[in-house]
Structure formats: C-alpha cells, structure tokens
Amino acid sequence: MTEHLLRAARSEAELPQGYDEPATPADTLTPELELAGVDKVYSSRRGTTEALRGIDLRVAAGEFVALVGRSGCGKTTLLRILAGLLPPTGGEVRAGGRPVWRGGRRDEETVSRFGLVFQEPNLFPWFTIEDNVALPLKLRGVDRATRRARAHELCDLVGLGGFEKSLPRELSGGMRQRAAIARALSCDPSVLLMDEPFGALDALTRDRMNLELQSIASTTGATVVFVTHSIPEAVFLADRVVLLSPRPGRIHSVVDVDLARPRELEIDVEPAFRETVRALRTALDEEA
Amino acid sequence: MEQRGVAKWLPWVSAPVMLVLLVIVWSLVVSVFGISEFVLPPPSAVAASLGELLVDPATWGHVQVTVTEVLSGFAIALVLGVLGGVVLGRIAWLEVAMRPALVAFQVVPKVALIPIFVIWFGFGLTSKVIMAAILAFFPILLNVLLGVRSVDRGHRDVMRGLGATRWSTFRNLELPSTLPYVFAGMEVAIVFSVIGAIVGEYLGGNEGLGFLVVSSLNALDAPALFAVIVLLAAVGSVLFFAVNLAKRLVIPWHESVSEKEFA
Numbered sequence: 001m002t003e004h005l006l007r008a009a010r011s012e013a014e015l016p017q018g019y020d021e022p023a024t025p026a027d028t029l030t031p032e033l034e035l036a037g038v039d040k041v042y043s044s045r046r047g048t049t050e051a052l053r054g055i056d057l058r059v060a061a062g063e064f065v066a067l068v069g070r071s072g073c074g075k076t077t078l079l080r081i082l083a084g085l086l087p088p089t090g091g092e093v094r095a096g097g098r099p100v101w102r103g104g105r106r107d108e109e110t111v112s113r114f115g116l117v118f119q120e121p122n123l124f125p126w127f128t129i130e131d132n133v134a135l136p137l138k139l140r141g142v143d144r145a146t147r148r149a150r151a152h153e154l155c156d157l158v159g160l161g162g163f164e165k166s167l168p169r170e171l172s173g174g175m176r177q178r179a180a181i182a183r184a185l186s187c188d189p190s191v192l193l194m195d196e197p198f199g200a201l202d203a204l205t206r207d208r209m210n211l212e213l214q215s216i217a218s219t220t221g222a223t224v225v226f227v228t229h230s231i232p233e234a235v236f237l238a239d240r241v242v243l244l245s246p247r248p249g250r251i252h253s254v255v256d257v258d259l260a261r262p263r264e265l266e267i268d269v270e271p272a273f274r275e276t277v278r279a280l281r282t283a284l285d286e287e288a
Numbered sequence: 289m290e291q292r293g294v295a296k297w298l299p300w301v302s303a304p305v306m307l308v309l310l311v312i313v314w315s316l317v318v319s320v321f322g323i324s325e326f327v328l329p330p331p332s333a334v335a336a337s338l339g340e341l342l343v344d345p346a347t348w349g350h351v352q353v354t355v356t357e358v359l360s361g362f363a364i365a366l367v368l369g370v371l372g373g374v375v376l377g378r379i380a381w382l383e384v385a386m387r388p389a390l391v392a393f394q395v396v397p398k399v400a401l402i403p404i405f406v407i408w409f410g411f412g413l414t415s416k417v418i419m420a421a422i423l424a425f426f427p428i429l430l431n432v433l434l435g436v437r438s439v440d441r442g443h444r445d446v447m448r449g450l451g452a453t454r455w456s457t458f459r460n461l462e463l464p465s466t467l468p469y470v471f472a473g474m475e476v477a478i479v480f481s482v483i484g485a486i487v488g489e490y491l492g493g494n495e496g497l498g499f500l501v502v503s504s505l506n507a508l509d510a511p512a513l514f515a516v517i518v519l520l521a522a523v524g525s526v527l528f529f530a531v532n533l534a535k536r537l538v539i540p541w542h543e544s545v546s547e548k549e550f551a
C-alpha cells in the first residue's frame with residue numbers, strides 16, 4: 001500500500017503543469033490504466049528492436065487520452081501492451097489496480113472489460129456484419145435475439161444501418177472500420193483502446209465519428225486511449241494528449257486540453273484549440 | 289450486376305458450344321484424313337458404342353464399383369489428411385521432423401506401388417481403395433497444414449482481446465478460416481482418387497471402369513474404348529461437381545465461391 005502511494009506521489013511530480021486542478025480525474029486513488037517503467041524490446045532472427053523505453057503513464061477512469069507520434073514510434077506497441085495482447089519486457093502494467101500479467105499469464109477478467117479497435121478492421125469474412133458486431137456478445141453467451149437487437153442498434157449508431165446482413169467483403173474499407181468500432185462497443189466496455197480507428201475514413205465521416213465517439217465516451221463514462229496521426233483530431237477528442245518520440249519510443253511530452261465539453265466541430269477556430277495544436281506541432285518538430 | 293449475370297450463364301452456353309465444335313472438328317479430321325477406325329473412330333461410332341454401353345446393366349455395375357472405390361478412398365484420405373494436417377500444423381517440431389518422410393513419400397511415383405498392394409491385398413476392391421486414398425491424402429494434408437498455419441494474426445488478436453476460450457476460438461475462428469483450404473484440398477483430392485482407382489483397375493481385377501477400358505483395348509474395339517473414356521470423364525465430373533457444390537453450400541462467404549466479375 002505504502003509502495004503504491006509512493007509511486008502515485010512520484011508520478012504526480014512528473015505530471016505536467018496545469019495538472020493540479022481538483023476536478024482532474026487522474027487524482028483519484030487507483031488509475032484505470034497504469035504503465036510503470038514499461039520497456040518493450042522485440043527480438044527476431046534479424047536482431048532486436050527497442051520499441052519502448054521507460055514508459056510511465058496513468059489514465060484515470062473516464063479520462064480520454066490521445067496518443068500521437070510519428071509512424072513507427074511505438075504507438076501500436078504501447079496500445080497492445082495496455083490491451084494485454086503483448087507482454088512488456090520490463091515494467092508493470094495494471095488495469096483497475098490489478099496487474100494484467102501474473103507470472104507470464106494474462107488476467108482474463110481485467111482484459112474482458114476492454115473494447116479494442118485495431119489499425120485494421122479484422123472482421124471475420126465468414127460472418128455477416130451483424131454477426132461480426134455481435135461476436136463479443138456471442139462469446140459471453142448472450143442469446144441470439146438480444147445479440148441481433150444490439151447489433152442493429154450499433155450499426156445504426158455507426159451509420160451502417162441496412163448493411164447488417166452484408167458480408168465484410170461487400171463493404172468499403174471505411175465501412176469495415178466502422179463495423180469494427182461497433183464490435184468494440186457491443187459489450188459496453190469500460191475501457192476503449194483504439195488504434196487509428198478513423199484513419200481509413202473520409203474527412204466528413206471522420207468528423208461525424210469524432211462527434212459520435214465524444215458522445216459515447218461521455219454518456220458511457222468509458223476510459224479511452226486513442227491513437228492517431230492527426231494532431232487536431234487528438235486535441236478535439238482528448239483530455240490529455242501524450243506525445244511519443246521514436247526509437248526507442250518514449251513519452252516526449254503530455255499536453256492538457258482545457259476545452260469545455262461537449263465540443264463542437266467549429267471549436268477548431270477557437271484560439272485555445274489553435275494554441276494547443278500549435279504547441280503539439282512544435283513539440284513534434286523539435287523532437288525529430 | 290449485369291456482368292454478374294453474364295458470369296452466371298456464360299459457362300452454360302460456352303461448354304455446349306465447345307463440345308459441338310470438338311465433335312465437328314473430330315468428324316472432319318477423321319473423314320478428311322481418312323483415319324482408320326482403330327486409331328480414331330468417328331464421333332458417330334463412339335456415340336453408338338456409348339449408347340450400347342449405357343443400356344447394358346453390367347456397365348452400371350462397373351460404374352458402381354469404381355465410384356465405391358473412389359469415395360471410400362477419398363473418405364479415408366479426408367479423415368486422415370485433416371487429422372494429420374491439424375496435428376502437423378499445430379506441432380511445429382513434429383512437422384519439421386516429418387518433413388523428410390513427407391517429401392520422400394511425395395516424390396515416389398505412387399502408382400508404381402499398385403503391384404505391391406495387389407500382392408498384399410489381392411485383386412479386389414481393397415488395393416484400389418488404398419491407391420485412391422494414398423493419392424488423395426497428400427493434397428488434403430498439405431492444404432490443411434497450410435490452412436491451420438494461415439489463421440490471420442489480426443483475427444487471433446480479436447479473439448485474444450475478447451478473452452475467448454480455446455473452444456470458441458476454434459469454433460468461430462480456426463475452423464471457418466481453415467475450411468477453404470480443406471475444400472481446396474478436396475477438389476484436387478477427388479480428381480486424384482479417380483486416377484488412383486482407375487489405374488488400380490488397369491493393373492488388376494475384373495471390375496470397374498478401368499477394367500472396361502482394358503477389356504475394350506484387348507478386344508481392339510476402339511469405339512468402345514472411347515465410349516468408356518467418355519463415361520469415365522462424366523463420372524469424374526459428377527464427383528468433382530459434388531465436392532464443388534458442397535463447398536458452395538458450406539463456405540458461401542469465401543472468395544472462391546462468389547462469381548467472378550469481369551473487369
């Protein structure tokens with residue numbers, strides 16, 4: 001316990017300025033997600049790649065964190081470690097205060113509260129869109145009628161109404177990605193981990209999905225970690241933007257976004273928005 | 289949509305047209321070059337022979353024998369091939385250990401083994417069933433092995449991210465993603481089983497379509513020989529399309545099943 005408090009105090013000290021306002025959820029006792037001194041080294045026949053070094057990150061329950069950085073700087077790796085899909089080579093990963101890895105085995109209970117969206121849609125070609133979306137419910141033994149009803153709701157939500165009976169190969173790339181998002185939402189996850197989910201979408205759909213995601217996050221109170229290439233998108237969505245620098249991936253800086261919610265798309269003309277975007281751009285430039 | 293329609297009916301038109309063309313060219317070649325009936329009988333003679341063959345109940349007995357051999361061999365190969373493929377696909381070191389044996393067995397011309405099977409199992413059905421099974425086994429084994437290995441990593445991540453059990457991972461991911469490979473193996477295997485059974489019948493015994501081929505040859509009855517070959521082709525086609533139909537019913541979602549559209 002003391003050990004835990006000590007660590008909390010230590011990371012508190014490392015938090016950037018402007019982080020001490022009382023309303024900030026990161027101050028509550030146990031963070032929803034926590035990485036402490038996480039390293040990741042990939043070893044293959046051709047040698048080793050140091051993908052991440054000394055990552056300390058605490059995400060509070062209900063917080064929306066965006067992860068930005070250049071291609072290849074380790075964003076996907078970091079997200080996979082958070083998701084429990086990849087064991088770190090050093091350090092500790094905790095979810096809801098419980099270690100995700102225990103003696104090389106993953107704690108399935110913690111992980112089952114997560115909803116994951118990958119960089120690729122990863123839909124199963126043998127299932128219809130409806131069955132793909134409802135797959136997490138199927139694995140939980142939810143009955144067919146409930147699954148179907150929920151899948152229809154979610155398809156409407158992501159703008160795929162009418163495509164429930166289609167096969168993935170009959171959909172466009174962006175539509176598939178939206179189906180993957182619906183799948184991640186289907187079991188009401190308390191933690192959403194999303195890897196460039198809107199990368200394949202056109203600008204208009206992307207705007208709409210951003211608004212939708214914001215409202216989903218605020219109505220469900222889900223904790224979200226969101227990887228993106230787009231700094232404006234990160235600023236629009238997030239409470240905090242974490243900037244990763246490459247080779248090995250480290251946390252370069254963390255920027256708070258002090259913009260009221262709900263945010264409208266027009267927020268991008270506000271000075272505070274522009275200022276935050278500019279600060280992140282500068283940070284990204286100087287890091288390279 | 290229209291092009292899809294074309295892809296659907298075109299083969300049903302092109303196949304009869306090509307058949308008619310073949311028969312015309314064949315008749316012309318025979319009459320123009322005055323080829324002897326023993327070398328290349330005219331289509332009319334073959335058709336007459338085929339007619340006699342089809343009304344003879346003994347022919348259907350032979351068809352039944354050959355089909356029984358083919359299907360038994362194919363079924364054995366399917367069970368063993370799928371089991372072997374899954375085991376070797378799962379246990380990497382076993383596959384590496386078995387590789388020399390597999391390669392050696394693959395490069396042996398397996399039909400050369402038929403005389404040995406005749407010595408061991410006699411001139412009855414058994415030796416032909418074994419031959420059909422051996423020929424059909426490898427395409428199934430190799431395809432299933434590949435299929436088990438090629439389950440998509442991203443798909444695995446989805447199941448792992450959902451905390452899926454072994455059984456539901458098999459049921460929802462591994463089985464459906466391996467099935468197209470099983471069917472690809474089966475389509476090759478059914479053709480190979482026919483070859484196995486026929487070659488087996490050539491070399492020994494007094495039953496089956498292969499035996500009919502040999503006896504027509506011994507009687508120097510070329511029209512009958514051609515007629516039996518036509519019958520054989522028909523039987524082989526029916527068996528192949530049965531497998532193809534099973535594939536269409538079981539994996540309608542797969543790319544290989546959808547009608548190709550023209551670019």
Ligand SMILES: Nc1ncnc2c1ncn2[C@@H]1O[C@H](COP(=O)(O)OP(=O)(O)OP(=O)(O)O)[C@@H](O)[C@H]1O
Nearest residue numbers: 042043044049051070071072073074075076077078
């Ligand atoms: N399975 C792997 N084996 C070996 N090296 C890997 C593996 N996955 C990623 N890497 C390496 O780790 C580094 C980080 O990769 P990662 O996929 O996390 O980057 P990223 O930030 O998500 O990039 P992008 O924005 O292009 O998706 C890269 O240098 C990559 O080469």
Ligand SMILES: [Mg+2]
Nearest residue numbers: 075076119195
């Ligand atoms: Mg990535």
